[in-house]
Amino acid sequence: MSDKSEVLVRFESVQKSYDGEVLVVKNLNLEVARGDFLTMLGPSGSGKTTCLMMLAGFEPVTHGKITLAGQPINNVPPHKRDIGMVFQNYALFPHMSVAENLAFPLQVRKVSKVDIEVRVKKALEMVQLDQFGGRRPAQLSGGQQQRVAVARALVFDPALVLMDEPLGALDKQLREQMQYEIKHIHENLGVTVVYVTHDQSEALTMSTRIAVFNDGVIQQLAPPNILYECPDNAFVAQFIGENNSLSGTVKEVKGKNCVVDLDGGGTVQALAVNIGGIGSRTKLSLRPERVEVNPVSGSLPNVFEANIKELTYLGDHIRTRACICGQENFIVKIPNASHHALLHENTKVQFGWSIEDCRALDG
Amino acid sequence: MDMAPKTLETSRSEILSTVDGQPLKKALARTERTKRFKAILLVAPLLTFITVTFLYPICLMLFRSVENPLVAENMPQTLEVLQKWDGKSLPSELAFAAAAKDLAAARKSKMIGRLATRLNFETSGLRSVITGTARKVKKMEAPFKEAMIQARSQWGDVATWSTIKRLGPTIIDVNYLAAVDRGYNVKGEIELRDEDRRIYVSLFGRTLLMSLIVTVASLFLGFPIAYLLASLPLKYSNLLMILVLLPFWTSLLVRTTSWIVLLQTQGVLNDVMVWLGLFEDEQRVQLIFNAQGTVIAMTQILLPFMVLPLYSVMKTIHPSYMRAAESLGAHRYTAYWRIYVPNTLPGIGAGSLLVFILAIGYYITPALVGGQDGQMISNLIAFHMQKSLNWGLAAALGGILLGGVVILYWLYNSLVGVERLKLG
Known part of the structure; x- marks a missing residue:
């Protein structure tokens, strides 16, 4: 959808090193389209925050080029980049009231007093804090401070807003609520957002596209559903959502599919996504909810006998840990629906899955 | 439905007692008392130390800035006579006689030096007047007025007598006045010191x-x-x-x-x-x-x-x-x-x-x-x-x-x- 539209931010073979010995960001190429909500997702130390800081101008680029709306910005100081930013700790100025915080970016831009008043009021209304303009940040709750920080990053109408794990300090319920609020603000204003988080559910909720970082490299860049359903490699499969990983060796490749001999015994037919030739190592990725219990015989190509080790009741589903093909921690999610299978610990059942749901990835 | 728990709550807040029926506040105070006692014990050594070595000396020093016992103790008779003195002309023979007696007594009790110093702080030159007169006072005879003026001419000054009278009270403000370059003049009014003495x-x-x-x-x-x-x-x-x-x-x-x-x-x-x-x-x-x-x-x-x-x-x-x-x-x-x-x-x-x-x-x-x-x-x-x-x-x-x-x-x-x- 937004693939064809105008590119706002472009990273061109960007590299970053702090000490001249280790590359924190290795040859990054990334395009962010106008109106995109791009999330940089990855474990800590994966280089995602460094990328954001380079884009904001707080870290110099070691090699390569970053352009904003076609203009190279490597040597543009942060205050001239016109990029709004929301920080992890909100960074609201404690000696100013909420309204003064919002007025600050307008004041330094020499906007007239009347305009400032109007725009501050509008921004406060946007985040439903009309009554709180006179308060100090310390007098607000975490969620309210968060909203002020978002409003402050948007009040001067920047083309791009960066968010550095802004919801990290909130409790779970508030975090989920804020995710939707930020998502709606993005949709309503059409502003471009680059968001950094290590929380995958946050990324899945808000983003139009997600860049999964690991070890200074983007592992996969795709919309949330593609990322979950069609991971390109074992890291992404493991990092996004819950995943069963089965190690084995490629025995045969038949067009789009392949046959894999598992290390723990058994032969599985899988989708050949990211494998080498015959005899190469591979990891099969299988989502826990895609496993069928006691399938009708002949309906699925992969059916194995499993030994139920543990059942955990989780309300909406029953999490089942089983031993299958020598794999001890094979997880199956059985939905808590009226027709769900009744299992008991230490009994044997049949588990089956389709070829499409079982992706053969890099070993 | 809604009323029942509410009334229960208000009735509870009215009694507020422990299980065995004592008022909750009393029970709480008792348990807190040990805690407070321990806290006081911990602070006590330092508090004592500071009181003895810091607060007490400061208070003593501050009191010293207003206390003035020397003149009152050593010239009681003079001060009594001077009470009725108008402060304008020289006092009567009675005052001279009392002063002579006081000075003799002060010399005997070896307080004359300190008395002289104290009076000298207020009006310089009085030290030698007091000590000198005290030395001769034994041999003096009535009328003391002439004898004393002859011994030290300053006894003929109204200022000398008003200084003595002014330093009579045991609590005085002259030190603070002196600290801001002010003092009493002969008429008993507060005025600035001479320019060369303002420091x-x-x-x-x-x-x-x-x-x-x-x-x-x-x-x-x-x-x-x-x-x-x-x-x-x-x-x-x-x-x-x-x-x-x-x-x-x-x-x-x-x-x-x-x-x-x-x-x-x-x-x-x-x-x-x-x-x-x-x-x-x-x-x-x-x-x-x-x-x-x-x-x-x-x-x-x-x-x-x-x-x-x-x-x-x-x-x-x-x-x-x-x-x-x-x-x-x-x-x-x-x-x-x-x-x-x-x-x-x-x-x-x-x-x-x-x-x-x-x-x-x-x-x-x-x-x-x-x-x-x-x-x-x-x-x-x-x-x-x-x-x-x-x-x-x-x-x-x-x-x-x-x-x-x-x-x-x-x-x-x-x-x-x-x-x-x-x-x-």
Whole structure:
């Protein structure tokens, strides 16, 4: 959808090193389209925050080029980049009231007093804090401070807003609520957002596209559903959502599919996504909810006998840990629906899955 | 449905008792009492120590500034007669006779020296009048008026008698008046001292001015250091912190005298200047043994007291504030002035207050390097304590200094709030 539209931010073979010995960001190429909500997702130390800081101008680029709306910005100081930013700790100025915080970016831009008043009021209304303009940040709750920080990053109408794990300090319920609020603000204003988080559910909720970082490299860049359903490699499969990983060796490749001999015994037919030739190592990725219990015989190509080790009741589903093909921690999610299978610990059942749901990835 | 739990709750809050029926408040107070007792026990040693060695002496000293027992004890008869005296003409023979008796008694009880000194503080020259007359008073005969005036002509002055009468009460304000260059005249009115005897008010002024200069100088010198300390990575900031604290490990005396080595006319700094050809050998500048030297040495000595509170405040200012300001479009300098500096105000307040209060009471440094015009009020307090032995005046000067500090603290509290004070 937004693939064809105008590119706002472009990273061109960007590299970053702090000490001249280790590359924190290795040859990054990334395009962010106008109106995109791009999330940089990855474990800590994966280089995602460094990328954001380079884009904001707080870290110099070691090699390569970053352009904003076609203009190279490597040597543009942060205050001239016109990029709004929301920080992890909100960074609201404690000696100013909420309204003064919002007025600050307008004041330094020499906007007239009347305009400032109007725009501050509008921004406060946007985040439903009309009554709180006179308060100090310390007098607000975490969620309210968060909203002020978002409003402050948007009040001067920047083309791009960066968010550095802004919801990290909130409790779970508030975090989920804020995710939707930020998502709606993005949709309503059409502003471009680059968001950094290590929380995958946050990324899945808000983003139009997600860049999964690991070890200074983007592992996969795709919309949330593609990322979950069609991971390109074992890291992404493991990092996004819950995943069963089965190690084995490629025995045969038949067009789009392949046959894999598992290390723990058994032969599985899988989708050949990211494998080498015959005899190469591979990891099969299988989502826990895609496993069928006691399938009708002949309906699925992969059916194995499993030994139920543990059942955990989780309300909406029953999490089942089983031993299958020598794999001890094979997880199956059985939905808590009226027709769900009744299992008991230490009994044997049949588990089956389709070829499409079982992706053969890099070993 | 809704009413039932509500009434239950209100009835509960009315009784509020423990399971066995005692009032809850009493039970709580009893359990808290042991806790409070333990807390008091922990504080007790220090509290006793401070009371005995700090509060008690201060109170004693402050009392000394107003107490005046000498004249009342040693000239009781004279004072009784003088009660009816109009203060305009010389008192009658009765007063002279009483004075002669009192002086003889004072000489016998060996209090005459101290009595003479006390009267001399008020009106100089009276020491020899009192001691001299006392020596001759045994041989005097009535009428005492003539005899005493003959012995010392000052007995014929109304001023002498009014001095005695004025110092009669045991609680007096003359010390405080003297501390602000004022005193009673013959008519009993408060008036300024003669111009050549006015020293304290101008000295208080100079003390305040020099303390202010020292405070401002250490703020300007300390702010960048504190900023560096707060923003450097830990391994460098630790080293720098040791450098800041190093002066604390050196004796105050050593530090002050080393400034003499550096700044005196034949000192290191002047030598270097002459060697560099910046000025001729004859033009060597006097940098020490004057107000300048006092300010330089005191600034160096008090600098850590400015740096430490500033550092502790700056340490809490998260770097993201500056980054946020920059990302919002403020130039680094604008961000610094509008975001960083206002957040350091509690530290600036604490550091300035600390340095200023320490400075106005500073003694050793001005005494060593102050010369003539670098003396501060504390040096004069020491002089009255050790040399002139006018403890009453010394106590009054100290009392005024203490009052000044208390007023300053109160001002700071009402303007900024002491709870915002951060000392580290």
